[in-house]
Amino acid sequence: MKNDNLIFLWNAIVEPFRSLDHLVQTCDEPGDFSLKTRNGRPFVTIRIQKQHVGMYLLPMYYHPHIVPPDLSPFQNGKGSLKFKSQDGHTFTEHAEELIRHASAVIGLY
Secondary structure, eight states: OGGGGGHHHHHHHHHHHHHHEEEEEEEEEEEEEEEEEETSSSEEEEEHHHHSEEEEEEHHHOOGGOOOOGGGGBBBBEEEEEEOOOHHHHHHHHHHHHHHHHHTTOOOO
16 A cells, blocks of 8 residues: 555545446455456446556546546546545545446446
8 A cells, every 4th residue: 555644535535336236346345345246347346546546547547537526636547536634535535436437337348
C-alpha cells in the first residue's frame, strides 16, 4: 500500500462493489481490490496510490457515457477516476448509479 492515510477513503469506495454477486472478486487486500466479469473480463480495480485512490473501471473506457455528471470532474483518462481524501462523500452519493450503468454494459466491451 502506497499511502496508509487513504485506507478509509479506499474502503468507502470499495464497499459498494463488495456486494455485487454478478461479478467475481479477484483481489481484496488492503489498498487493492479487483473484480472481473463471469466470462473473465476485468471490471474494476481500486488501488491506493501515493496521492489518491484510483478506480480503473473498464466499462467506462469503452462507454464513457456511463459516468454520472457529478463524477466526471474526477475522471483521469478514459477509464479511470481519481479520488483524494475529501472526495469520498461525492463518490458514495453516486456509486450506485455508476455501478448500475457499468453493470448494464457488461458483455458490450
